[in-house]
Amino acid sequence: MLMKKNGAVIGLTLLTGSLLLLQGCSNKVAYQDATEVETTTIDFGSTDLQQIAAKMVDSLLTFPPIVEVTRERRPVMFVDRIKNKTTEHIDTESITDTITTRLLRSGKFRFVDMTKVADVREQLAFQNRGGMVNRNSAAQIGRQIGAEYMMYGNLSSIVKKSGDVKDVYYKFTLKVMHLESGIIEWSDEKEIRKTREKSLFGR
Amino acid sequence: MGLKKSMRWLVMSCMALLSGCATNSLFSPYPSQVAEIKQQIAVGDFATARKALEKKSLGPDRMLYLMERGRIAQIAGDTDASIQDFKQVLTEFEAKEEAAKISATGAAGKTGAVLLNENAIPYAGSAYERIFVHSFQALNYLWADNLEAAGVEARRANLEQQLALQANEDEVERATAQESAEETMILRQNPSYRRKFSSLTRLSSKVKNAIQNSYSFYLSGLIYEINGEYNDAYIDYKKALEIYPANHYLRQDVVRLARMLGMEEDLERFGQAEVREGMARPAKDEGKLVVLYEQGYVPEKHEVNIVVDLRGVPNNLVFPTYFDRASPNRPLVVGLSGRRLGETETIAEPAAMAARALEEQLAGMIVRQGLRAIAREQLKDNQMNSTFGILAGIGQLLLNRADLRSWLTLPAEVQLLDATVSAGKQRLTLRNGVQSKAITVDVRPGRITIVHVIAVSGQLHARTITI
Numbered sequence: 045m046l047m048k049k050n051g052a053v054i055g056l057t058l059l060t061g062s063l064l065l066l067q068g069c070s071n072k073v074a075y076q077d078a079t080e081v082e083t084t085t086i087d088f089g090s091t092d093l094q095q096i097a098a099k100m101v102d103s104l105l106t107f108p109p110i111v112e113v114t115r116e117r118r119p120v121m122f123v124d125r126i127k128n129k130t131t132e133h134i135d136t137e138s139i140t141d142t143i144t145t146r147l148l149r150s151g152k153f154r155f156v157d158m159t160k161v162a163d164v165r166e167q168l169a170f171q172n173r174g175g176m177v178n179r180n181s182a183a184q185i186g187r188q189i190g191a192e193y194m195m196y197g198n199l200s201s202i203v204k205k206s207g208d209v210k211d212v213y214y215k216f217t218l219k220v221m222h223l224e225s226g227i228i229e230w231s232d233e234k235e236i237r238k239t240r241e242k243s244l245f246g247r
Numbered sequence: 248m249g250l251k252k253s254m255r256w257l258v259m260s261c262m263a264l265l266s267g268c269a270t271n272s273l274f275s276p277y278p279s280q281v282a283e284i285k286q287q288i289a290v291g292d293f294a295t296a297r298k299a300l301e302k303k304s305l306g307p308d309r310m311l312y313l314m315e316r317g318r319i320a321q322i323a324g325d326t327d328a329s330i331q332d333f334k335q336v337l338t339e340f341e342a343k344e345e346a347a348k349i350s351a352t353g354a355a356g357k358t359g360a361v362l363l364n365e366n367a368i369p370y371a372g373s374a375y376e377r378i379f380v381h382s383f384q385a386l387n388y389l390w391a392d393n394l395e396a397a398g399v400e401a402r403r404a405n406l407e408q409q410l411a412l413q414a415n416e417d418e419v420e421r422a423t424a425q426e427s428a429e430e431t432m433i434l435r436q437n438p439s440y441r442r443k444f445s446s447l448t449r450l451s452s453k454v455k456n457a458i459q460n461s462y463s464f465y466l467s468g469l470i471y472e473i474n475g476e477y478n479d480a481y482i483d484y485k486k487a488l489e490i491y492p493a494n495h496y497l498r499q500d501v502v503r504l505a506r507m508l509g510m511e512e513d514l515e516r517f518g519q520a521e522v523r524e525g526m527a528r529p530a531k532d533e534g535k536l537v538v539l540y541e542q543g544y545v546p547e548k549h550e551v552n553i554v555v556d557l558r559g560v561p562n563n564l565v566f567p568t569y570f571d572r573a574s575p576n577r578p579l580v581v582g583l584s585g586r587r588l589g590e591t592e593t594i595a596e597p598a599a600m601a602a603r604a605l606e607e608q609l610a611g612m613i614v615r616q617g618l619r620a621i622a623r624e625q626l627k628d629n630q631m632n633s634t635f636g637i638l639a640g641i642g643q644l645l646l647n648r649a650d651l652r653s654w655l656t657l658p659a660e661v662q663l664l665d666a667t668v669s670a671g672k673q674r675l676t677l678r679n680g681v682q683s684k685a686i687t688v689d690v691r692p693g694r695i696t697i698v699h700v701i702a703v704s705g706q707l708h709a710r711t712i713t714i
Contacts, residue, residue, distance in 0.1 A: 085345065128395050131403045205410050207417060242345075 086212055086240040088134045096216045096234045097142040103232040104220065105150055110230055114152040121147075121220070122156045122191040130201035130214065140195070143218070156191050164188075193229065194221045208242035277366075277652040278547035281315065285544070285656075289704030293323035304332075307369035310339040311652055314372075314380060318656040321383060322701050324710050326390045333384045340377050365615075365650035374411035375457045375600045376654045378404050382463040385470060386539075386699060390712055398474060401467035404460070405483070411458045415607075433617040436556040440613055443553050444606070450546075450571040451606045453599035461490035462539075462595035462661045465497065469537065472504075473695055473714050481508055487594065494592045495521075496665045530669075534690040534713075537665045540579045540591045541658035542679070542702040545598045546570065548605070548651040557617050564616045567649040569602045576660040579700060582676040583668055583688075591662035598659040658701070675711075682707045689713050 082091045104110055113119060123144055126136035147153045171182040197218040204211045219231040287296040296319050304312040317332030381404035388397035434440075441448060451457075468483035481504040488497040502522055505513045514522055548567040555564050578590040670692045676685045677700055684707040690696050696713040 128399060129402075131399060131406045133396055133399050203406055203410075205413065 086210055086238050088130070088132050088214065092214065092236055093139055093142060095236060096139060097146060099234045100143050100216075100218050100232060101146040101150070104147070104218075104230055105152060107230050110152075110220075113229075118152060118154045119192045120154045120156060120189050121193040121195055122158050124158075124194055124196035126197045126199055126216075126218075128199055130199055131203060132201070134199065136199055139199070139216070143195075153193075156189070192223060194223055195219070196221070210240045211237070212239075213237045276550075276648065277311075278655065281547070281655045284315065284319070285704060288319060288322065288656075289706070291706070293319055293325070297328070304335075308652065310336055310343075310372050311370040311654065313339070314376065314654045315656050317380070318383065318654075321387065322656070322703060322708055324708065326387050330384065330387045330391060333380050333387065336372075336380050337377075337384070340372055340380075343371050366648060366652065368650075370652050373457070373601075373604045373653070374407065374414075375460065375597070375604050376657070378407050378411070378458065378460050378463050379597065379654075379657060381407060382460070382466050385466055389470070389473075389697065389714065390699075390710065394470070394474060394714070397470050401463075401470045404463040405467055408458055408460060408463065412456070415456075415458065429618065429621075430614045433555075433557065433614050434610060436559070437613060440553070440555070440609065444551075444566075444568050444609060446571040447568045447602055447606055447609075450569050450599055451602035453596055454603050455490075457600045457604035457607060459486075459490055460595055460600070461487040461494075461497075462663075464490070465594055465663060466539075468500070469695070469697075477504055477508060480504060481510070485513075491592075491594055494594055494663065496592060496663050497594070500665065532670050532692050533667050534670050534692055535665060535695045536583070536588075536668045536675075536688065536690060536698070537695060538579065538581055538591060538663070538677075538698045538700060540662040540664070540679075540700045540702070541660075542576060542579075542662070543659035544655060544703060545601050545653070545657045545659050547655055548649070548653055550649040550651060555613060555617055555620075557620060562617075562620050564613075564620060565647060565649045566612060566616065567605065567651050569598075569605060571602075576662075577680045578662060579664070579702075580678045580680075581664050582678075584673045588666055588668070589664055591664045593660060594663040595661040596659070597657045597661070601653060601657070656703075658703075677707060677709060679707070681705065684709055686711060 078090065079094060082089050105114075123140050126140055128134050128136050144155050148155060168183060168185050171177045172185055195218065197216065199214065199216050201215070202213045214236040215233055216236075217231065217233045220229050221227065222229050284296045284299055287293070287299070297316055300312045300316045300319075303309070304316055306312070313332045313336045317329045317336060320326075320329035320332060381400050385397045385400035385404065388394070388400060464483045464487035468480045468487065471477070471480035471483060481501070484497060484500045484504060488494065488501050491497060498517065498521060502514065502517055505511075506522075546569050549570055550565050551568045552563050553566050554561045556562070576593070578592065580590050581588045668690055670690045672687055672689050674685055675688045675698065677683060677698075679702060682702065682705060684700075686698070686709050688696050688698060688711050691713055694713055696711065698709060698711045701708045
């Protein structure tokens, strides 16, 4: 009887011991600086996005002909999409959002948002034809400002792997076209290359 | 006495721990688990089939169960659920790829497997399976009206093929360079092991390698073409044609694009009649119709006993293998508006690719099983009374089972038909000699209409989209 009890105790200790071990790897949450270099994985990440946006905005705002055009006025621009030609699902809208925000903040450009056209049309129709809104305060149809420039681009990548080393190369190309003349006023690219070597030990 | 009792406790608690992860294939062979699910698919009860996999898709073999679940959702036509499952599968593949070379979790599984059974190692997936996941996911994104994501998956499928081919070459070099003395000895004593797997090698000989997937190349070509990237489309159609040079739909696609892009030199390898046929430009009121026909299930692995010489002593060891007795594949006869359009032609044989993948692992498996048998013998001899001895004994008696896990809802064969047809809403008939089905397709001028047909368990599942 006593023996049996002993055995049970050993078994229990073993079980609780393994449970304790498992407990040891519970999660931990901490806040980090959003602009800190992030290298959790080799995939497209926040640092890549920030580097691309910073380079593009600097390059565009310091380009002499653009400086000339934006000296006296704030031209209106619209953003076409950035084509994702990589092998990753990347939210390219997020890259253009960052770029447009920074350009707007610079006070040199103004933007029209093509993704909101349907909503705006609905609201204007409501104000002008809904019969609910005072005519004097209704925003009038047909008075929006047409964009002068179009911004568009490409994100492509080349991935290579040999043994334990993986190498990723991204190339982001951005262009600004003068809509009326069809001339590309400015273009620049940002290249990023990252490598990852498999660690020997780990979880 | 006391020691023995406590040992019994230890063994029992170990068993309890193992049964805790009974969601894997330690106790119930994988094919029989899937057989039940296939029965539910046969009666159209997709909800039950998916539910049966729900709990298992949280266990150590989740990658495998999620592949099955994603495919079941695809057969059922539930694109969103399929996308979610395949997304998780791909995350698993990436995590496995990123994992450190020597990992604590991996090592735990492997030590267990040396004593017990390969089914204890979490399922890691094969390259050919990963490529199919990418291709199926590309199709899903087409149906979800997300062309950009479809393009990403198509490029990913191509990239993975390229990387897997490269890795295969590296592996061969590495294996020959650093084989241990014991490994070389096991292989040297069993020079004709391949002959003992004759049905496996017969099936696998249908394809050149397990990785190059012409279905995947065709799909990425198609997606490039939809996106207007004709040069990329041409390259992928050409790669698909290299693998199945007899497929005349692929030949026509290559001729058509070669003509369009002015690749005159490439046209020289085709006959004049073929060039003339492929040259015919679609008229203004014509569109392209593509029928993708995925039929049956890949065969399941079976367990065989093979005699392997270890240190001069014949040992009876268990191995997984494929039996080459798949039912013959029939083409799908396609009719449009009462007129016979043609028959589908083979573009991929996942059954043979699976066999090829297994065959490529044969040498490694023999070495591993051999080393395991030697280790077990030593443990039994030296420590018959110790806990390890008992565990090893249990392992050999009860749990010495071959690893029969593989993605089983993959089609056995994929076939293709593509044609330029006149636009308009039309009745499309599909017949494969046993079943038939009629659906309405909406062909629009200058656009591509895709019909995805899956034939499983005596039923034809078809869905269509015009892009």
